[in-house]
């Protein structure tokens with residue numbers, strides 16, 4: 360069975376249909392950019408609410424407003440479905456499903472496997488398949504390729520297969536799916552070529568590399584770089600604390616170096632669904648090759664220590680106010696994993712909450728982006744940030760430095776205040792108590 364003669368050129372056709380499996384923070388912006396460039400998109404998702412919402416022109420993704428999605432849906436350029444059999448309608452398929460960690464902190468590629476099975480079941484000559492989900496080097500060749508070739512089709516001849524990592528940074532005001540350079544590596548050079556033809560229709564800059572593994576490792580390196588450097592400044596914070604030095608002052612001073620230094624800032628730990636997770640995919644893969652990725656393991660240990668360090672500061676601040684943690688009313692400000700997002704996945708704030716409750720504190724939180732959180736068997740609701748909520752708390756703890764917070768008001772109204780993000784640095788009334796600027800009032 361030979362590929363249709365069009366081969367790579369097929370992906371230039373005006374009547375191309377691009378399938379996107381997974382309509383989340385990666386899939387929806389990808390669908391949006393492709394459709395805006397005139398490529399018909401058929402999105403696949405297992406959540407009926409997501410499918411229904413998209414088909415009604417409603418976006419559930421911060422970075423793609425419904426007002427911009429709706430016209431594309433009405434023009435028939437974006438359609439969503441839960442029917443995986445419709446994969447056969449697609450000339451190309453981008454797989455944008457989650458790649459989380461399992462409970463044992465090992466790669467969970469179950470979503471990738473499910474998507475691969477659906478693509479393989481409908482695979483036909485001429486199709487291009489691209490995995491975008493962040494994963495360990497070797498996934499494309501070891502998992503997707505055998506499943507697809509089992510259909511009797513030859514990669515690079517009868518179909519194309521690539522890896523092209525997503526580089527979506529939610530809420531980033533400058534970089535989006537269209538203008539962020541996109542790496543791509545195929546199982547064969549013709550696979551890479553096919554991927555370049557497709558993506559160059561709606562991505563400004565494509566960066567071809569020599570193999571799927573090179574593309575997979577590129578993405579993991581990018582995010583491991585962040586995890587390790589964040590761990591470095593977190594260890595610097597612990598070191599500075601023991602030396603009675605203000606780590607933020609030191610980092611600001613180091614950042615004046617115009618070359619050879621890149622600023623990262625300490626905080627309550629490492630959150631998000633990318634940075635804390637992706638390096639463990641590489642660790643796991645390298646263990647199968649009898650190699651221990653020491654930087655990754657050490658960074659993970661140090662980043663995991665930060666919630667304990669912050670709780671230590673809360674304990675010290677309450678102690679100065681002659682109060683035990685046990686029985687104290689503690690208000691957490693911000694539980695999202697980083698500023699101005701609504702995502703709590705792997706958020707260190709949840710660790711801080713868990714540790715304080717384990718010590719008997721009565722913990723509430725306020726986060727304008729996060730209405731409720733499930734912590735163990737407990738459900739917490741975000742409380743209103745009233746003056747009374749601030750002044751009646753035995754301690755207030757800033758864990759996420761959302762831009763919308765009025766830090767002068769928080770400093771003024773709080774009796775005891777711990778700042779894990781140095782968010783109150785510019786507030787005149789913020790007295791520094793103890794080392795660094797962790798304890799702002801006590």
Ligand code: SAJ
Pocket residue numbers: 525526527528529581582585589622623624625626627628629630631632633634696697698
């Ligand atoms: N963090 C620090 N100190 C820092 C930077 C981050 O403690 O100096 C913490 C954050 O609060 C958060 C975690 O680390 O809890 C991760 O922060 P992040 O800025 O890396 O945020 P993410 O997870 O949204 O990372 C995404 C990534 N994008 C992709 O994977 C496509 C990452 O590669 C981007 O570099 C990052 O956004 C970004 O630059 O914003």
